Amino acid sequence: MTATLERPSVAVRKKRSVTPARVALHVFLVLTCLMTLTPLLWAVYASLRTYEDTSVNGYFSIAKSLTFENFAKAWEIGDLPHFYWNTFLITVPALILTLVLSSMVAFGVSRFSFKFNIALLMLFTAGNLLPQQVIVTPLWRLYRLIELPAWMSESESLIDSPLGVILIHIAFQMGFCTFVLSNYMKTIPYELTEAARVDGASVFRQYWQLTLPLCRPVLAALATLEFTWIYNDFLWALVLIQDGDKMPVTSALQNLKGTFFTDNNLIAAGSLLVALPTLVVFFVLQRQFVGGLTLGSTKG
Amino acid sequence: MTAVQEKPKAVAPSGPPPRRRGKRATALAGTDKLVLALMLGIPAVVHLLFVWVPTLGSIALSFSRWNGIGGLEDIEWIGVANYVEIFSEYPRFWPAVQHNLIWLLFLLVVPTTAGLLLAVLLDRELRFSRIYQSALYMPMVLSLALVGFIWQLIYTPDGGLLNSLLGLSADPVDWIGDSDINLYAVLVAAAWRHTGYIMLLYLAGLKSVDPALKEAAALDGASSAQTFFRVTFPVMKPVNIVVAVVTVIEALRAFDIVYVINKGRNGLELLSVLVTDNIIGEASRIGRGSAVAVILLTISLGVIIPYLYQVFSKENRT
Numbered sequence: 001m002t003a004t005l006e007r008p009s010v011a012v013r014k015k016r017s018v019t020p021a022r023v024a025l026h027v028f029l030v031l032t033c034l035m036t037l038t039p040l041l042w043a044v045y046a047s048l049r050t051y052e053d054t055s056v057n058g059y060f061s062i063a064k065s066l067t068f069e070n071f072a073k074a075w076e077i078g079d080l081p082h083f084y085w086n087t088f089l090i091t092v093p094a095l096i097l098t099l100v101l102s103s104m105v106a107f108g109v110s111r112f113s114f115k116f117n118i119a120l121l122m123l124f125t126a127g128n129l130l131p132q133q134v135i136v137t138p139l140w141r142l143y144r145l146i147e148l149p150a151w152m153s154e155s156e157s158l159i160d161s162p163l164g165v166i167l168i169h170i171a172f173q174m175g176f177c178t179f180v181l182s183n184y185m186k187t188i189p190y191e192l193t194e195a196a197r198v199d200g201a202s203v204f205r206q207y208w209q210l211t212l213p214l215c216r217p218v219l220a221a222l223a224t225l226e227f228t229w230i231y232n233d234f235l236w237a238l239v240l241i242q243d244g245d246k247m248p249v250t251s252a253l254q255n256l257k258g259t260f261f262t263d264n265n266l267i268a269a270g271s272l273l274v275a276l277p278t279l280v281v282f283f284v285l286q287r288q289f290v291g292g293l294t295l296g297s298t299k300g
Numbered sequence: 301m302t303a304v305q306e307k308p309k310a311v312a313p314s315g316p317p318p319r320r321r322g323k324r325a326t327a328l329a330g331t332d333k334l335v336l337a338l339m340l341g342i343p344a345v346v347h348l349l350f351v352w353v354p355t356l357g358s359i360a361l362s363f364s365r366w367n368g369i370g371g372l373e374d375i376e377w378i379g380v381a382n383y384v385e386i387f388s389e390y391p392r393f394w395p396a397v398q399h400n401l402i403w404l405l406f407l408l409v410v411p412t413t414a415g416l417l418l419a420v421l422l423d424r425e426l427r428f429s430r431i432y433q434s435a436l437y438m439p440m441v442l443s444l445a446l447v448g449f450i451w452q453l454i455y456t457p458d459g460g461l462l463n464s465l466l467g468l469s470a471d472p473v474d475w476i477g478d479s480d481i482n483l484y485a486v487l488v489a490a491a492w493r494h495t496g497y498i499m500l501l502y503l504a505g506l507k508s509v510d511p512a513l514k515e516a517a518a519l520d521g522a523s524s525a526q527t528f529f530r531v532t533f534p535v536m537k538p539v540n541i542v543v544a545v546v547t548v549i550e551a552l553r554a555f556d557i558v559y560v561i562n563k564g565r566n567g568l569e570l571l572s573v574l575v576t577d578n579i580i581g582e583a584s585r586i587g588r589g590s591a592v593a594v595i596l597l598t599i600s601l602g603v604i605i606p607y608l609y610q611v612f613s614k615e616n617r618t
Binding site for chain 1: 328329331332335336339340342343344346347348349350351352353354355357358361368418421422426427428431432433434435436437438439441442443444445446449450451452453454456459460461464465469489492495496497500501504545549552553555556559560571572575576578579580586589590592593594596597600603604605607608611612
């Protein structure tokens with residue numbers, strides 16, 4: 001397949017004609033894309049149909065009428081605004097603090113050499129690759145041990161509190177961000193910070209006013225990625241938050257299933273509503289999203 | 301171990317008096333040293349406390365018997381009894397290992413091949429290339445929990461898309477309820493999401509291959525297939541390593557999708573489920589759960605350490 005399709009590409013670049021191989025390539029790609037989109041399109045289709053319609057005619061049929069009713073219903077029955085808000089309270093602080101803290105580490109590690117330079121970076125990178133289950137049990141117990149004043153957490157400990165989920169996101173996601181940012185910062189010429197240092201700029205100014213602005217593209221890419229990852233987190237909140245009411249929207253899906261009962265149209269509509277923020281981010285910031293993942297793999 | 305290493309660094313900066321005009325321009329002033337120590341120290345402490353301390357905690361707890369609810373003084377140390385029990389008696393362990401292995405093999409074969417193929421096809425001047433890429437990347441932004449939800453609409457026996465397409469509506473196959481096939485049904489859904497990621501990694505890899513290499517091979521009379529397998533693919537070794545690491549870790553982490561579907565029972569047992577069951581499920585045997593976690597840790601370190609070695613040994617040379 002590949003062999004037959006590859007050859008014409010060289011020729012085409014020269015004369016840009018429509019060859020059968022080119023057509024075959026496009027047909028293959030269109031079909032693959034359609035297959036990839038099918039599950040989502042199927043969910044959209046199911047979500048737009050009424051319960052009466054599908055219970056009589058089945059799902060595999062032509063819709064009698066299309067309606068947005070299911071979305072309104074899922075929004076209301078599932079109490080989605082409440083869960084979106086829970087997610088917001090976790091995602092935004094976690095995202096900002098992750099980027100701030102990891103850029104500081106990356107700056108320190110890439111601009112100065114000290115004894116534990118590489119060791120520190122390796123530790124962060126390794127930590128990010130651990131399966132979450134390796135740390136979840138002691139973490140859950142540790143959270144119950146750490147007592148907090150009531151103004152910081154209603155439950156008076158880290159368990160069952162957005163703060164606890166924020167902290168583990170920061171601790172865990174810092175690994176990836178530090179790795180990517182330090183690779184990027186290494187490509188910034190040394191002379192730049194060196195000159196600033198000679199001019200008497202403090203370490204913090206070198207970081208905040210000189211290095212960070214240069215890292216804007218990477219920070220944008222990482223912010224996009226981390227938003228989707230933190231938004232999509234299921235496990236941390238599931239384990240560390242016991243009160244179903246406090247769960248972020250992704251983990252609350254589990255309970256919504258019970259609320260929606262067996263009405264698949266409602267489940268489809270609810271799922272799409274939960275997917276919506278990440279899909280919007282993907283469509284608007286696709287370049288950043290892809291760029292971030294690429295930066296993590298091929299070293300700058 | 302690591303926590304001890306951190307200490308001296310945080311203490312050291314208070315040593316030299318501040319504002320001493322350095323003999324060399326590179327010497328750091330006292331306040332700068334303190335600032336730098338804080339910039340590195342605070343994140344390091346957060347990371348160590350919430351990631352590595354619990355990891356060590358899992359190792360320690362794996363040698364104990366504890367229900368997790370009582371105080372620390374209730375912990376009973378029982379040596380390797382948990383491991384012995386897991387390997388010899390625990391009925392859910394070996395199926396879980398088997399399922400994780402199948403998961404890994406499936407991800408290593410199906411999405412990797414598909415992702416590589418698509419990357420090769422798209423790595424050229426092509427109309428609509430952006431649109432194709434967007435469509436293929438899209439599943440990547442969905443959480444695995446959500447993927448589980450969306451695919452249930454396809455697999456459900458009553459009115460699911462798959463049975464309808466296959467003409468099995470009269471005698472429906474229960475893709476998710478049948479413990480002989482549900483693992484593969486779930487794997488198809490997981491692969492659906494994973495393929496875009498692999499494709500993205502390989503596309504980046506292909507772009508970074510020096511075109512001169514391909515031209516040289518073509519001049520020497522190599523066919524496209526030969527050029528790809530003998531030149532391009534070997535040159536992409538760093539990408540291949542990343543793909544391998546990402547896939548292994550993904551296979552070990554697999555949890556959300558099976559938990560959403562049936563809480564990881566009836567043919568969908570995974571090591572991650574066995575761990576989590578002790579905290580939020582019916583079992584509450586912290587020791588045994590931790591021992592499973594340590595087994596996960598051991599396997600994952602098997603890929604993490606070679607990966608770190610590969611990445612950071614290169615770093616030292618440059």
